[in-house]
Amino acid sequence: MIYTVECNYADHASEAEWNAFYSLEKLPALISVSGFSSSQRFKALSGDCPAYLALHSVDTLAVLQSDEYRQKGGGNFARWQSHITDWKRNLYAxxxxxxxxxxxxxxxVSEQGPQVLIGLGLTPVALHAVALDKNPTHRWLAKLGCTQARASDLQGLKVYSAMTMQLLS
Incomplete structure (x- = not known):
């Protein structure tokens, strides 16, 4: 299952510090939780979505309800919470x-269907929301090489660059 976390961050003065915390402390803490197998963080390049996206591979919803998750990774945003906006969490099968x-x-990322990704010669992966916010209910993901990308081809898509390498358990 894929656990997604999306948000904006409203305080420019502390944003670099928050990003360092999330990328250097929070992601490694999450990947140490039993049931997490990968974690990676992204920054949006298109303006029609939250600025930040994290993709985590988890075994089941129960992982996100565990004491270990709450102690190591979930809920430790107190210092940053007042600046986090547009926060969405979804679990996708x-x-x-x-x-x-x-x-x-x-x-x-397409929320309108796989056609635009297929039109780029890509093989999209379909995701269906099964828990948490359940919005959007469907998403299609694909990777595109930077040298292949032309802005005119990416209309209607959410485009992200990696902020971190993918961490594996």
Whole structure:
């Protein structure tokens, strides 16, 4: 299952510190939780979505309800909470492990269907929301090499660059 966390961050003065915390402390803490198998963080390049996206591969919803998750990874945002906006969490079925996205690739996300990704010559992965916010209910993911990307081809897609490498348990 794929656990997604999306948000914006409203305080420019502390944003770099928050990003360092999330990428260097929170992701390694999450990947140490039993049932997490991968974690990676992204920054949106298109303006029609929250600025930040994290993709985590988890075994089941029970992982996110465990004491270990609450102690190590969940709920430790107190210092940053007042600046986090547009926060959404979803759990999607359809993929056992999120694809890792390299520094020379983009993550493309479609909420309108797979056709635009297929039109780019990509093989999208379909996800269906099964828990948490359940919105959007369906998403399609694909990777695209930076050298293949042309802005005109990416209309209607959410486009992300990797902020971190994919961490594996």
């Amino acid at each position: 359809g993929l056992d492990r999120a694809v890792g996205v390299g520094a020379d690739e983009f993550l493309l």
